[in-house]
Amino acid sequence: MTPSSLDELIEALRCLPGVGPKSAQRMAYHLLQRDQRGAGRLARALSHALEVLRHCERCNTFTESEICERCANPRRDASLLCIVEMPADLAMIEQTQSYNGLYYVLMGRLSPLDGVGPRELKLDKLIARANDPAVAEVILATNFTNEGEATAHTIATLLSARGVKVSRLSRGVPVGGELEHTDTGTIAQALVERRSV
Amino acid sequence: MTPSSLDELIEALRCLPGVGPKSAQRMAYHLLQRDQRGAGRLARALSHALEVLRHCERCNTFTESEICERCANPRRDASLLCIVEMPADLAMIEQTQSYNGLYYVLMGRLSPLDGVGPRELKLDKLIARANDPAVAEVILATNFTNEGEATAHTIATLLSARGVKVSRLSRGVPVGGELEHTDTGTIAQALVERRSV
Numbered sequence: 001m002t003p004s005s006l007d008e009l010i011e012a013l014r015c016l017p018g019v020g021p022k023s024a025q026r027m028a029y030h031l032l033q034r035d036q037r038g039a040g041r042l043a044r045a046l047s048h049a050l051e052v053l054r055h056c057e058r059c060n061t062f063t064e065s066e067i068c069e070r071c072a073n074p075r076r077d078a079s080l081l082c083i084v085e086m087p088a089d090l091a092m093i094e095q096t097q098s099y100n101g102l103y104y105v106l107m108g109r110l111s112p113l114d115g116v117g118p119r120e121l122k123l124d125k126l127i128a129r130a131n132d133p134a135v136a137e138v139i140l141a142t143n144f145t146n147e148g149e150a151t152a153h154t155i156a157t158l159l160s161a162r163g164v165k166v167s168r169l170s171r172g173v174p175v176g177g178e179l180e181h182t183d184t185g186t187i188a189q190a191l192v193e194r195r196s197v
Numbered sequence: 198m199t200p201s202s203l204d205e206l207i208e209a210l211r212c213l214p215g216v217g218p219k220s221a222q223r224m225a226y227h228l229l230q231r232d233q234r235g236a237g238r239l240a241r242a243l244s245h246a247l248e249v250l251r252h253c254e255r256c257n258t259f260t261e262s263e264i265c266e267r268c269a270n271p272r273r274d275a276s277l278l279c280i281v282e283m284p285a286d287l288a289m290i291e292q293t294q295s296y297n298g299l300y301y302v303l304m305g306r307l308s309p310l311d312g313v314g315p316r317e318l319k320l321d322k323l324i325a326r327a328n329d330p331a332v333a334e335v336i337l338a339t340n341f342t343n344e345g346e347a348t349a350h351t352i353a354t355l356l357s358a359r360g361v362k363v364s365r366l367s368r369g370v371p372v373g374g375e376l377e378h379t380d381t382g383t384i385a386q387a388l389v390e391r392r393s394v
Contacts, residue, residue, distance in 0.1 A: 002284070003261045005246045012242035015235025016213075017227045022377075023215075025285055030214045031243070032250060032259060033304050038212025043243035045209035046228070046236055049202045053229060062229060064200045087199070088222055107230050180219075 006032075058129060060122075061087050061105040070103065077101045079136035083126065083155060085109050085143055089179040093141065096188040101139070104129055109142060110151040121151075123158065130164050139194055140168045143178045167194040203229075255326060257319075258284050258302040267300065274298045276333035280323065280352060282306050282340055286376040290338060293385040298336070301326055306339060307348040318348075320355065327361050336391055337365045340375045364391040 006028060013024040031039035055061070056068035063069070070076060080101025084090050090103050104126055108116055130138050138159055142148035156166045170193030179187065203225060210221035228236035252258065253265035260266075267273060277298025281287050287300050301323055305313055327335050335356055339345035353363045367390030376384065 002288070003250060003259055003265075005242070005249050005261060006259050009242040009246040012235070012239040015228070015232050015239060016224050018220075027213050028246075029283060029285070029304075031212070032246060035212050036247060038209070039243055039247055042209040042212060043240045043247070045202070045206040046240035046243075049206040049225075049229060050233060050236055050240070052202050053200060062200055062203050064202060068200075086226060088226070091199070107226075 055107070059103045059105055060107060060125065061090065061103070075100075078132075078134045080139060081130060081135045081137070082139040082141050083152075084141045084179070085148060085151070086180070089141065089143070092179050092182065092184065092187060093191070096184045096191065098188040098191050106142070106151070109145075109147045110154060111147050118154065123155065126155065127158060127162065130159055131162060135164070137165045137167060139191075140166060141179065144169075144174070145176060145178065169194055252304075256300045256302055257304060257322065258287065258300070272297075275329075275331045277336060278327060278332045278334070279336040279338050280349075281338045281376070282345060282348070283377075286338065286340070289376050289379065289381065289384060290388070293381045293388065295385040295388050303339070303348070306342075306344045307351055308344050315351065320352065323352065324355060324359065327356055328359065332361070334362045334364060336388075337363060338376065341366075341371070342373060342375065366391055 009032075010021070010024045010028045013019055013027050014021065016024075019027070031042075052064045053062045054064075056063045056071055057066050058071040059068060061068055061070075077100050080099075081104055082090075082093065082099065082101055083104045083106065084093065085106050085108060087105055090105055093099050093103075106121055106126070108121055110116060110118065110121060129135075138155075140152040140155060142152045142155075152168055156168070159166050169187075169190040174182070174186075206228075207218075207221045207225045210216055210224050211218065213221075216224070228239075249261045250259045251261075253260045253268055254263050255268040256265060258265055258267075274297050277296075278301055279287075279290065279296060279298055280301045280303065281290065282303050282305060284302055287302055290296055290300075303318055303323070305318055307313060307315065307318060326332075335352075337349040337352060339349045339352075349365055353365070356363050366384075366387040371379070371383075
């Protein structure tokens with residue numbers, strides 16, 4: 001006897017990562033009972049984001065225009081291309097204020113168990129980007145987890161075969177750790193000590 | 198340099214209970230990158246629920262009509278009125294299949310520290326409902342937590358002063374426990390052994 005619109009909301013909330021039936025129910029009641037304004041704002045933000053956000057033609061991150069602001073900025077050093085897994089990783093590197101090159105955001109990592117291979121990760125788009133003659137060096141800044149290391153290794157192999165100079169963040173980042181949760185000092189150090197591969 | 202629509206989505210996701218900045222970011226990336234269909238569905242479900250759901254005039258639960266199906270059902274025993282905190286509690290009591298009366302859903306509990314007093318909980322609406330001459334007995338089925346007990350005590354005092362017969366679920370429900378997480382057998386037992394207060 002739950003109203004169908006409430007059932008549908010609870011079911012829809014389960015698409016959020018880590019949200020099971022009980023959490024979804026709690027969230028639905030909270031939104032409807034305690035925060036209708038927040039709920040309306042969330043509905044509008046979701047619709048708007050789905051409508052306007054797309055991937056930057058150059059760096060693949062989320063943007064509202066064809067080329068994102070960062071890629072379009074002539075003051076960034078176009079000879080350096082730093083490859084990260086997610087926009088959150090990019091944000092952490094920016095916070096170190098020790099890097100002025102460009103980025104390429106994979107929007108994921110190779111993960112054969114989850115069915116994410118080179119094709120799903122659109123590595124051809126990355127290779128096309130890295131083949132830009134303006135790029136003198138590609139810096140691999142994927143996470144130092146098993147999947148991130150495997151991703152870095154695969155990309156290094158692909159790019160080296162095409163004569164692109166490839167480096168990897170130094171191991172200042174703890175093995176098994178994730179960029180997003182690392183302090184900026186460590187990331188800055190790892191940028192300085194990047195090694196050729 | 199995050200697009201404003203992405204920033205706004207991350208900020209809007211924080212209205213969900215228990216979701217901090219990092220979780221909101223992870224959720225936003227997941228929705229946009231991995232589950233755009235789920236995101237669209239969530240946006241529509243939210244808008245629709247906000248539009249059509251309201252509180253039943255009689256029992257205060259969420260419904261799409263003026264009076265919910267349960268309250269409008271002539272086969273339910275209108276002489277019994279069971280008071281619960283949330284719709285999830287009501288659902289648990291229904292699952293015991295040992296109660297055929299009506300309900301009143303508080304949509305919360307007295308919680309002075311969170312600024313929820315008798316006025317915020319709209320206890321006057323409950324009192325008006327319980328004063329219906331058809332109601333022979335009010336069964337308090339708030340949780341057996343401190344706040345639930347305090348809520349039951351306050352309601353019992355208010356209703357007893359108006360000559361309404363009030364009972365409380367027996368202590369078959371473990372002290373400190375919550376209805377939502379109790380097995381139906383225990384709740385059924387507690388319904389049978391309800392005591393006058």
